[in-house]
Amino acid sequence: MSLESQELDELKSKIGRDPTSTELQIVAAEWSEHCSYKSSKRHLKMLPMTGPLVITEKGYDSGVLDVGDGYVVTAHIESHNHPSAVEPYGGAATGVGGVIRDILSTGTRPIALFDGLRFGDIEKDKQAKWLFKNAVRGISAYGNCLGIPTIGGEVEFDECYKNYALVDVAAVGFGKKENLIKNHAQKGDVVVLLGGATGRDGIGGSQFASDSLESEDRSAIQIPDPFIEKLIIEAILEARNQKLIHAMKDLGGGGLSCAVSETADSLGIGIEMDVTKVHTRESDMHPDEIMISESQERMLIVTNLEKLEKLKIICEKFNIQCSVIGHVTFDSLMHVKNGENTIAKISTDIVTNATLLDLPSKKPAYLETIENEKEFPLLDNYSETLSKLLSSPNIASKIWVYGQYDHEVGIRTVVKPGVDASVLRLDNGKFLSVKIDGNPKHCYINPREGAIGCFEEACRNVVCTGAKPIGMLDHLQFGNPKDTEIFWTFLESLKGLTDFAKDFEIPCIGGKVSLYNETPLGSIKPTPVIGVLGLIDDTPMISQKISENDCLVILGDTKNELGGSEYFEYIHKFIGGKCPVVNFVDSKKNMTSVLEIIQNKLAKSVHDCSKGGLAVAVSELCMTNNVGCSVSLDKVPGESLSIDKILFSESHSRYLLTIDKNKLDNVTTTLEKNNVSFEIIGNFGGNSISFSNDSKPVIDLLVDKTQKTWLSSLEELVMHA
Amino acid sequence: MATFNVQVTIENKPGISDPEGETILNDLVLRGKYESVSKIKSAKMLRFTIKENSKESAQLKVQEICDDVRIYNPLVSKVSIDVFDA
Numbered sequence: 001m002s003l004e005s006q007e008l009d010e011l012k013s014k015i016g017r018d019p020t021s022t023e024l025q026i027v028a029a030e031w032s033e034h035c036s037y038k039s040s041k042r043h044l045k046m047l048p049m050t051g052p053l054v055i056t057e058k059g060y061d062s063g064v065l066d067v068g069d070g071y072v073v074t075a076h077i078e079s080h081n082h083p084s085a086v087e088p089y090g091g092a093a094t095g096v097g098g099v100i101r102d103i104l105s106t107g108t109r110p111i112a113l114f115d116g117l118r119f120g121d122i123e124k125d126k127q128a129k130w131l132f133k134n135a136v137r138g139i140s141a142y143g144n145c146l147g148i149p150t151i152g153g154e155v156e157f158d159e160c161y162k163n164y165a166l167v168d169v170a171a172v173g174f175g176k177k178e179n180l181i182k183n184h185a186q187k188g189d190v191v192v193l194l195g196g197a198t199g200r201d202g203i204g205g206s207q208f209a210s211d212s213l214e215s216e217d218r219s220a221i222q223i224p225d226p227f228i229e230k231l232i233i234e235a236i237l238e239a240r241n242q243k244l245i246h247a248m249k250d251l252g253g254g255g256l257s258c259a260v261s262e263t264a265d266s267l268g269i270g271i272e273m274d275v276t277k278v279h280t281r282e283s284d285m286h287p288d289e290i291m292i293s294e295s296q297e298r299m300l301i302v303t304n305l306e307k308l309e310k311l312k313i314i315c316e317k318f319n320i321q322c323s324v325i326g327h328v329t330f331d332s333l334m335h336v337k338n339g340e341n342t343i344a345k346i347s348t349d350i351v352t353n354a355t356l357l358d359l360p361s362k363k364p365a366y367l368e369t370i371e372n373e374k375e376f377p378l379l380d381n382y383s384e385t386l387s388k389l390l391s392s393p394n395i396a397s398k399i400w401v402y403g404q405y406d407h408e409v410g411i412r413t414v415v416k417p418g419v420d421a422s423v424l425r426l427d428n429g430k431f432l433s434v435k436i437d438g439n440p441k442h443c444y445i446n447p448r449e450g451a452i453g454c455f456e457e458a459c460r461n462v463v464c465t466g467a468k469p470i471g472m473l474d475h476l477q478f479g480n481p482k483d484t485e486i487f488w489t490f491l492e493s494l495k496g497l498t499d500f501a502k503d504f505e506i507p508c509i510g511g512k513v514s515l516y517n518e519t520p521l522g523s524i525k526p527t528p529v530i531g532v533l534g535l536i537d538d539t540p541m542i543s544q545k546i547s548e549n550d551c552l553v554i555l556g557d558t559k560n561e562l563g564g565s566e567y568f569e570y571i572h573k574f575i576g577g578k579c580p581v582v583n584f585v586d587s588k589k590n591m592t593s594v595l596e597i598i599q600n601k602l603a604k605s606v607h608d609c610s611k612g613g614l615a616v617a618v619s620e621l622c623m624t625n626n627v628g629c630s631v632s633l634d635k636v637p638g639e640s641l642s643i644d645k646i647l648f649s650e651s652h653s654r655y656l657l658t659i660d661k662n663k664l665d666n667v668t669t670t671l672e673k674n675n676v677s678f679e680i681i682g683n684f685g686g687n688s689i690s691f692s693n694d695s696k697p698v699i700d701l702l703v704d705k706t707q708k709t710w711l712s713s714l715e716e717l718v719m720h721a
Numbered sequence: 722m723a724t725f726n727v728q729v730t731i732e733n734k735p736g737i738s739d740p741e742g743e744t745i746l747n748d749l750v751l752r753g754k755y756e757s758v759s760k761i762k763s764a765k766m767l768r769f770t771i772k773e774n775s776k777e778s779a780q781l782k783v784q785e786i787c788d789d790v791r792i793y794n795p796l797v798s799k800v801s802i803d804v805f806d807a
Contacts, residue, residue: 086794086796087794087796087797090797130791196738197738199736199737199738200736200737201736201737201738221737221796221797223733223737223738223739223740223797224740225738225740227740227744228740281738282736295738319747319748
């Protein structure tokens with residue numbers, strides 16, 4: 001039993017009696033941090049959640065955006081950190097399954113998946129390697145079986161995730177506006193549970209069940225079954241087309257307890273249900289176990305008796321089980337029966353509205369000194385440094401990961417993973433660009449600016465494809481919120497995101513908060529992960545092959561902002577310094593200018609400058625195009641800096657444009673007109689990546705050799721080291 | 722020292738679902754009208770050939786290996802080990 005004693009007292013005073021054991025289980029599940037957001041909800045309201053394109057409806061688990069011509073895009077982000085840390089394969093796979101059902105529950109077809117993965121130091125830590133390998137395997141197994149492409153994500157390693165895993169999964173759905181489920185219920189409606197059988201797997205996933213329920217064969221592990229999920233998707237979409245669904249909710253954390261109480265509360269109804277009607281995998285399940293089991297691949301549907309018959313025919317066709325477990329009442333009570341006996345009868349308002357906490361916060365002591373810069377003497381050989389960075393786990397190509405994902409199934413993928421953001425073709429002739437980004441190293445040094453940076457980076461990536469950001473998903477992952485210092489970092493990140501979202505008019509359309517992410521070394525670094533969706537009205541930016549004599553133009557200033565950079569942390573093993581700060585005015589100007597250049601078809605390719613700085617971004621361009629480039633560091637706009645800082649600073653709002661010589665005048669005119677900071681810093685050609693400063697060579701690396709290490713080093717590390 | 726064949730069977734713990742076994746049961750066996758079958762469980766089997774002093778030490782050694790090199794995840798699966806003379 002995991003209600004705290006004051007929560008138990010509160011429950012007793014609210015219902016005026018001692019709760020039954022089933023009521024305790026239901027309330028403990030629903031009042032857990034995972035389901036109630038009791039620590040964060042009060043503050044999440046600050047985020048702007050409305051906008052001209054946002055469609056809101058009661059009871060939706062995912063955000064909905066109107067993309068015109070009668071079509072909508074839905075999006076949601078979830079994490080499965082705790083399950084993945086103990087069973088990476090099943091944990092990651094069931095995470096994918098859960099977020100897909102959130103998309104499905106609005107009545108849209110899931111069309112793409114994204115995942116953000118974070119683990120400990122895989123160069124040293126065998127456990128991190130095992131977690132990484134199996135989480136990737138779980139995601140690919142599940143997504144590939146379903147025929148939904150996994151088209152983007154990110155992978156990061158940091159010691160703060162020792163023996164732990166952050167597995168974030170985002171999904172995007174697409175459908176017709178007229179097909180959206182308008183959640184409602186009428187007198188006489190029935191409540192149906194559809195999909196996989198309820199078993200003992202995943203009992204107490206969102207909270208741990210009472211001690212008496214604990215036994216050897218009951219664990220919080222959830223077993224993925226993508227084939228049932230696929231059948232559920234098709235059955236639900238067919239039922240949607242026939243207008244058989246009044247309201248729908250997926251079963252996630254907290255199982256039936258949460259799905260039933262939340263559905264009832266959001267629709268302002270009551271639900272009376274009977275646990276003996278639930279189809280179970282084992283015959284001897286305790287009613288409490290049935291109520292809190294987190295067995296996967298289940299959906300709760302409200303419909304009427306007439307439509308039920310048609311729904312049953314669909315279920316039969318797809319060979320999935322469905323049981324009528326109860327009916328709608330109008331007393332706002334969640335009434336659970338075990339056959340004839342009432343085992344819980346409690347107001348849904350009490351169940352779904354845990355008392356929100358107003359936790360104290362305090363600026364962490366470490367932040368007082370973290371920004372103190374350490375000066376490093378210039379190194380003799382920056383070729384070696386760059387080469388080392390390009391083969392480091394955080395910067396090396398992630399082809400070993402996305403190569404395992406089917407990223408083309410569904411034939412919507414226009415821009416594939418491996419570049420900035422992926423792009424999907426929509427049925428109305430428009431294109432959707434999506435990216436998720438996080439940066440715990442920056443967020444640790446400055447939770448506010450770091451979080452804004454993640455947001456801007458995701459926007460930058462989307463802008464590089466020619467898309468205008470239209471919506472944002474936030475996933476806030478922190479340690480124990482009762483630690484005042486950790487809670488402060490949560491609030492700072494949230495405030496930063498809110499300011500950026502308001503200023504750029506990008507509404508938050510969904511999100512998730514995951515707290516209590518702790519490892520044996522203590523709390524994880526603050527890890528907000530931001531997803532940005534962008535819309536392209538006409539044609540997306542498809543990179544053309546770079547050829548000899550094309551020019552390299554940089555947009556945006558390079559500043560003395562190396563705190564949290566890969567250069568400081570990976571090369572110098574130093575955590576500290578000033579992290580990059582987004583200047584909102586410049587950021588907006590640069591975004592508009594890049595979009596204008598793309599619309600006028602003036603650039604051959606556009607790439608953003610982020611992890612590893614300018615040196616890494618230029619190398620990526622060279623390696624993906626098999627062409628050399630000579631860059632003059634003295635021409636890079638921004639503060640006057642030593643060469644290592646120009647090469648590796650991770651300042652935001654910077655873009656690299658590849659421009660055909662003939663179009664250079666057009667580009668410079670546009671940029672000058674927009675009053676943005678830019679310079680022509682290099683020329684493509686030859687077979688080496690070379691940087692010079694005042695004509696003195698600084699770096700010289702062969703493209704083919706460098707490319708080979710960049711592409712293979714992650715696989716080498718995981719499979720052979 | 723004698724040579725033993727050791728069979729390690731790895732299956733999901735009782736109570737944890739087994740999609741593969743359930744699919745074979747529901748979509749192949751029961752559809753084939755073999756209605757006397759009530760349960761099928763899928764498992765992975767590894768066959769070790771090992772030199773040890775006795776059956777008991779062979780069993781212990783293999784158990785130790787499976788635990789040490791993570792042949793299975795103890796949270797999800799259970800292993801059963803059977804030893805045979807080679």
